[in-house]
Amino acid sequence: xxxxxxxxxxxxxxxxxxxxxxxxxxxxxxGLSILEISHRAPEFEAVxxxxxxxxxxxxxxxxxxSILLLQGGASxxxxxxPMNILAEGQTASYLDSGVWSSKAIKEAKLFGNVxxxxxxxEANYTYVPRDYEIPADSAYFHVTSNNTIxxxxxxxxxxxxxxxxxxxxxxxxxxxLNIADxxxxxxxxxxxxxxxxxxxxxxxxxxxxxxxRKLPSMLDYKIHADNKSLYNTPAVFSIYAxxxxxxxxxxxxxxxxxxxxxxxxxxALYAEIDRNPLFKGPCNVEDRSRMNVCFVMENPELDKPxxxxxxxxxxxxxxxxxxxxxxxxxxxxALPITAVHALIDVMQEFADNNA
Amino acid sequence: xxxxxxxxxxxxxxxxxxxxxxxxxxxxxxGLSILEISHRAPEFEAVxxxxxxxxxxxxxxxxxxSILLLQGGASxxxxxxPMNILAEGQTASYLDSGVWSSKAIKEAKLFGNVxxxxxxxEANYTYVPRDYEIPADSAYFHVTSNNTIxxxxxxxxxxxxxxxxxxxxxxxxxxxLNIADxxxxxxxxxxxxxxxxxxxxxxxxxxxxxxxRKLPSMLDYKIHADNKSLYNTPAVFSIYAxxxxxxxxxxxxxxxxxxxxxxxxxxALYAEIDRNPLFKGPCNVEDRSRMNVCFVMENPELDKPxxxxxxxxxxxxxxxxxxxxxxxxxxxxALPITAVHALIDVMQEFADNNA
Numbered sequence: 001x002x003x004x005x006x007x008x009x010x011x012x013x014x015x016x017x018x019x020x021x022x023x024x025x026x027x028x029x030x031g032l033s034i035l036e037i038s039h040r041a042p043e044f045e046a047v048x049x050x051x052x053x054x055x056x057x058x059x060x061x062x063x064x065x066s067i068l069l070l071q072g073g074a075s076x077x078x079x080x081x082p083m084n085i086l087a088e089g090q091t092a093s094y095l096d097s098g099v100w101s102s103k104a105i106k107e108a109k110l111f112g113n114v115x116x117x118x119x120x121x122e123a124n125y126t127y128v129p130r131d132y133e134i135p136a137d138s139a140y141f142h143v144t145s146n147n148t149i150x151x152x153x154x155x156x157x158x159x160x161x162x163x164x165x166x167x168x169x170x171x172x173x174x175x176x177l178n179i180a181d182x183x184x185x186x187x188x189x190x191x192x193x194x195x196x197x198x199x200x201x202x203x204x205x206x207x208x209x210x211x212x213r214k215l216p217s218m219l220d221y222k223i224h225a226d227n228k229s230l231y232n233t234p235a236v237f238s239i240y241a242x243x244x245x246x247x248x249x250x251x252x253x254x255x256x257x258x259x260x261x262x263x264x265x266x267x268a269l270y271a272e273i274d275r276n277p278l279f280k281g282p283c284n285v286e287d288r289s290r291m292n293v294c295f296v297m298e299n300p301e302l303d304k305p306x307x308x309x310x311x312x313x314x315x316x317x318x319x320x321x322x323x324x325x326x327x328x329x330x331x332x333x334a335l336p337i338t339a340v341h342a343l344i345d346v347m348q349e350f351a352d353n354n355a
Numbered sequence: 356x357x358x359x360x361x362x363x364x365x366x367x368x369x370x371x372x373x374x375x376x377x378x379x380x381x382x383x384x385x386g387l388s389i390l391e392i393s394h395r396a397p398e399f400e401a402v403x404x405x406x407x408x409x410x411x412x413x414x415x416x417x418x419x420x421s422i423l424l425l426q427g428g429a430s431x432x433x434x435x436x437p438m439n440i441l442a443e444g445q446t447a448s449y450l451d452s453g454v455w456s457s458k459a460i461k462e463a464k465l466f467g468n469v470x471x472x473x474x475x476x477e478a479n480y481t482y483v484p485r486d487y488e489i490p491a492d493s494a495y496f497h498v499t500s501n502n503t504i505x506x507x508x509x510x511x512x513x514x515x516x517x518x519x520x521x522x523x524x525x526x527x528x529x530x531x532l533n534i535a536d537x538x539x540x541x542x543x544x545x546x547x548x549x550x551x552x553x554x555x556x557x558x559x560x561x562x563x564x565x566x567x568r569k570l571p572s573m574l575d576y577k578i579h580a581d582n583k584s585l586y587n588t589p590a591v592f593s594i595y596a597x598x599x600x601x602x603x604x605x606x607x608x609x610x611x612x613x614x615x616x617x618x619x620x621x622x623a624l625y626a627e628i629d630r631n632p633l634f635k636g637p638c639n640v641e642d643r644s645r646m647n648v649c650f651v652m653e654n655p656e657l658d659k660p661x662x663x664x665x666x667x668x669x670x671x672x673x674x675x676x677x678x679x680x681x682x683x684x685x686x687x688x689a690l691p692i693t694a695v696h697a698l699i700d701v702m703q704e705f706a707d708n709n710a
Contacts, residue, residue, distance in 0.1 A: 002386040006393045009591055017388045021379040024372055031357040033372045035550040035596060038361045038672060071426035071552065072573055075587040079571035107571055190588055195390040197426065197552040197590035216434035216462055218427055232430040233545055235552030236364055237592060241390060317393060 003339040005329040006317030007148055007292060008170065009190040012241070013248045013334045020241045027240075034240050039233050044240075048229065051243040058246060058255055059172075061179045061202060068201040068221065069229040069239055074100070074169045077186040077199065078107035081165055084221045085184070085210040086112040086139045093117050093138040093162065097154070098125045098147035099323065100167060105142075111211075112139070124324070125150040127284035138162045139210070140183055146171035148191075149321045151294030151328060152287040157181055163207060171291050172200065173249060174333055175259045183207050191291070192333045194242025197235040249333065258333050265331050265340045266290040272344045278302065278351045282324065296326030306350055313346050358694040360684040361672030362503055362647060363525065364545040367596070368603045368689045375596045382595075389595050394588050399595075403584060406598040413601060413610055414527075416534045416557060423556040423576065424584040424594055429524045432541040432554065433459040436520055437466035439576045440539070440565040441494045448472050448493040448517065452509070453480045453502035454678065455522060460497075466566075467494070479679070480505040482639035493517045494565070495538055501526035503546075504676045506649030506683060507642040512536055518562060526646050527555065528604060529688055530614045538562050546646070547688045549597025552590040604688065613688050620686045620695045621645040627699045633657065633706045637679065651681030657709065658682075664708075665701050673698070 004011040020034075027034040028043055037044050052067050061067065070076075081104075086092050090112050094105045096119035108114050115138065118129035125147060134141045140163045146153045148170040157164060163183025172187040179185070184207060189198035201221065208221045217223045223231050252258060270288060273279045273295045281288065281295050297303055303326065310318055320326040329343055359366040375389075382389040383398055392399050407422050416422065425431075436459075441447050445467050449460045451474035463469050470493065473484035480502060489496045495518045501508045503525040512519060518538025527542040534540070539562060544553035556576065563576045572578045578586050607613060625643060628634045628650045636643065636650050652658055658681065665673055675681040684698055 004387060004391050006391065009391055009393060009588065011391045012388070017379055017390060020390065021376040024376040024379060032359060032671065033367070035372060035375065036359050036361065036364055036366045038364060039551065071428070071431075071590075073426070073587045076426075076571075076573040079573060103572075110569060110571060188588060190591075195592050196394065196588045197593055214465060216431075216465060217458075218431040218434060232428045233364065233543060233551045235426075235590060235593070236545075237550050237596075238552055238590070241592075316387065 001314045002316050003314050003342055004316045005331065005335070005339070005343070007321075007328060007330045008188075009196045010330055010332050011334045012194065012245050016241065016244045016248055019244045023240060034237055037236065039230060039236055044236065045230075047240055047243055051239060051246060052228075054243065054246040054250060055200065055202075058249060059177060059179055059202070064205050065179065066203050066205055066208065066221070066225040068203065068224045069234055070199040070201055070224060071197065071235055073188040073199055074167050074186055075103070077167070077201065078104040079110070080219050080221070081140075081142070081184065081186070082108040082111035083211060083213060083215055083219055085207045087211045088112065088213070090139040091115050091135070091137065092140050092142060093134050094142045095129060095132070095144075096121060097128050097144055097152065098150050100147065100149070100169075101144045104144070104167060108142070117141070125152065126282050128152050128154050128287045134158060134160045134162050136161065140165045143167070146289055146291050148292050148330075150283065150324060151289045151292045152283050153289035153291065163204065171289075173255060173258070174262050174291055176255050189238060189242055194245050195238045198238035198242055245334075261337065262290045262331070262333065265335070265337050266293060268337070268344065269293050269329060269331065269340050272347055276347055276351050278354060279347065282326070291330060291332060293329045293331060294320060294324055294326065296320070300325070302354060309350050310343070310346050313342070315343060315346060318343070356669045357671050358669050358697055359671045360686065360690070360694070360698070362676075362683060362685045363543075364551045365685055365687050366689045367549065367600050371596065371599045371603055371689075374599045378595060389592055392591065394585060394591055399591065402595055402598055406594060406601060407583075409598065409601040409605060410555065410557075413604060414532060414534055414557070419560050420534065421558050421560055421563065421576070421580040423558065423579045424589055425554040425556055425579060426552065426590055428543040428554055429455070429522050429541055430458070432522070432556065433462035434465070435574055435576070436495075436497070436539065436541070437463040438566060438568060438570055438574055440562050441467040442566045443467065443568070445494040446470050446490070446492065447495050447497060448489050449497045450484060450487065450499075451476060452483050452499055452507065453505050455502065455504070455524075456499045459499070459522060463497070472496070480507065481637050483507050483509050483642045489513060489515045489517050491516065495520045498522070501644055501646050503647050503685075505638065505679060506644045506647045507638050508644035508646065518559065526644075528610055528613070529617050529646055531610050544593060544597055549600050550593045553593035553597055600689075616692065617645045617686070617688065620690070620692050621648060623692070623699065624648050624684060624686065624695050627702055631702055631706050633709060634702065637681070646685060646687060648684045648686060649675060649679055649681065651675070655680070661705055664705050665698070668697070668701050670698060670701060
């Protein structure tokens, strides 16, 4: 038995793997593989229609937003966001709460002025900064809602009239959001949405074209919005597998239900980290991520022995990112609470052996 | 029995579908799905190493070229090519041989001057222009080697000192090439390489960075080359399924062998088009594509009856593109000659019924 705590590409539900494998052999009884279906076939247009509707329903997206299915990951959005909504000479404000924030900042600087409202870099990003000012003339305010590497999450988005742009790659579909609070949300699919190769963008229509720049077609939100994400051949299989995953989420009760489970899973694991004398959490308690649970050992000499002990018991992907060290258990939507309990058992057994 | 003549995403070998489906359930006996494997896992790095080596071996790529596995399709390359290799104020020369050429031209104009050396647009792209001049000061010369929509193919690339850039989306891996003749080759994967969602770029190292522009990281060939296409999360599944397909091609005898089969398949089908009194080929005979065989009916009133007749006999994806009309049979590497014979039988049977 393997328990996949990988940070992404990450676990998806077993039934999604099963249905996706079936579609690779025979998609919807067409006698053809999903890998050889034309993206212009009515059967695939139905897939696109259904996934757009599911994203809209699951996230309760109001009218006035476009939902785009793109390629290139969040990393390409780091550039597409300023290209599309930051006009020449304007300033965008950014919160620097981790490696991905700082990469987004670096890319935005190519297209305009960047104002960093606050940074937790000096504390190795162990907390999410609070009490900063967002200048009212900012074209937008950018945040990373969940810092996959450092295990912090932003639970209270600031109140501001500036459009909020959020990279939600690692917490989209994990918690209830009020979409109307955001101007733009983007996410690489490969955590809670589906396999790698797909990028979700949810953008308020009045922001599209705001930069006034003449853009390459493939980097222009307007082109993709006007073409219902079928301007060119999309990532057909990743879209289909994501549809299967979002159907699973809906059948489970949707985002509100999964949020409850995510709270229960993360609380159980953090309780063990706080209780177990061998482990501690490096992050500010209030900012602890429900998706990526980072923990280190009181005695770093036990790092390797614990990793080996856990791997032998089926734990996959728990090594921490090199910039934090220690361990990271990513506990995305599809990871069952039994996996969290299995990890807690391993932590307890290891503590007993090393008392 | 279905025969998939779709223009792309298109048929892949049945054994690739079978192996890909198995990997969605259990990748290489890891106990994990290929959809939940980290792109930083040693098992996936081995996949990347193997596919890069296979591309190199199958196409006989000499030293001095980088092989990149990107996202966004050929459509994004329409912009990335000039961004990366056309400096401010320079001119690039383009051959306009079809819809995709003209889209590439449109995107390039955002980044510099475009010189169209010749165009067959006035003849609805039924031939590939010959006898044009490529100005020696062109930064590069761009061609579409196979025109998927119009069914023409460029068999003799011009001799020039200007670096040749070729969109080979629909004929890469179908015929032997002398890679040293090219500065850059790009291809959306979804014909002869693998599923949609992956883009192959083969670029001569001395062209990388030639434009001198400061580029977004994700649009910079240098970043991808320096990071062995793992700068960010790539299209994991599409890469793996493409690896399976290229292994199949290698086991079959490689590109030289498949080229022989492609010649045999296309000759058989064109022979029937020329022989059968009901059909004719709209393209210049010398330029007829071996990948996309376009044909129309002498009497267009028979279009619908023939389409219905063929579909009832399992022929999929043979409707012609709206800009040509009639029919198009795409006969990519994975389409067995038995499928071509089945289509010929259908054409003959229909002709007998309508004699």
